[in-house]
Amino acid sequence: MESLRELFKIGKGPSSSHTMGPERAARIIKKRFGEDAEYVVDLYGSLSMTGKGHLTDYIIHETLGENCQVNFCEETLPFHPNGMVFHIYQDGELKDDITAYSVGGGSIIWEGEDDFSMSRKNVYREKNLKEILETLDRNAYSFYDYVMEHENALFVDYLYEILDTMFDSVERGLKREGTIPGKLQLPRVAKQMYTQAINLPAGSERETLILSSYAYAVAEENASGQTIVTAPTCGSSGVLPAILYYCYKQLNVEKPRLIKALAVAGVFGNVIKNNASISGADAGCQAEIGSACAMGAALYAWILGLNNSLIEYAAEMGLEHNLGLTCDPVGGYVQIPCIERNGYAALRAIDCAIYAKNLGYVRKNKVSFDAVVNVMKNTGHDLNKAYKETSLGGLALEFDL
Structure with missing residues (x-):
């Protein structure tokens, strides 16, 4: 990989x-x-x-x-x-x-082996999560240890750059008002959502809206052609930044720990990319939002201090329960339903980690992450092309632009 x-x-x-x-x-x-x-x-x-x-x-x-x-x-x-x-x-x-x-x-x-073709250099020997977990067990490694053994000495600096860019996209999005470019004339709502949230009394509704506002902020920036981080794609770029920023601002998790969580999320994204797809045009939105949800679940499970097996459990749920999710952007814009899905996936990712924390010690999960990745790949191949980023089906047909 x-x-x-x-x-x-x-x-x-x-x-x-x-x-x-x-x-x-x-x-x-x-x-x-x-x-x-x-x-x-x-x-x-x-x-x-x-x-x-x-x-x-x-x-x-x-x-x-x-x-x-x-x-x-x-x-x-x-x-x-x-x-x-x-x-x-x-x-x-x-x-x-x-x-x-x-x-x-x-x-x-x-196509072909041209002399200027981009090289696809593999730095990870393992091909799937089963092989990675075997390596972790054999060496008594965490997922973060595994990443750091394979990436170069400057990788931590790169992760800080990624984290800072993610945070910047959240903060920019929370300040902006107006309309997102395009025929849909969709108003930005992240700032309003955040203002509503902080004026609510402490409780689950307040926390839900705060986390969602962070995801909306990045997704609205992305839809407006602004700078974001693929995590793993632009269309799903709001999920991980929302969770990371929430941990930083609401839970007071320091950046060095967030960097490690980001690396852990990357392992699961890499496995999906290597064995299935992260392209909505290839496998539907399950490949984008589903992958981001799985990565976010692994990230938050790491923050909760769960072991390697339970981190896998959280990520597996994040992908499993997005299986079959269609990619049907209205008008071809990354706006409806894409922006809303970023907020929803961030919430579900945290739920998956909490499920793993509380259920994983009671009953061993019978479904492996690799199995769900394979099912996602097969499901993507079976999806009608109308539901794979063509705007020929689904919600895209409900709007006359």
């Missing part, structure tokens, strides 16, 4: 697969062929069907410059729903055709 640096990325929303990935691919293409080349970019599958709402064409134009034409094609390329073909011309002559796939979380896979 790859470094957690490839899971947690800093970038601009609204979509890691539809905005960050294409931008990354276009930047690499431009570096190779230069400013003077002319580019025609064909978008396929989900990139074509929801590209307008996700700003795919906009970001490609911004990256490649004026000598660029973007086409939306009806077909889907065979390897992945998020396919794009770059046609490069110099002096009116076609020089190359290059195919790339945006596979989720801002990651790109190139």
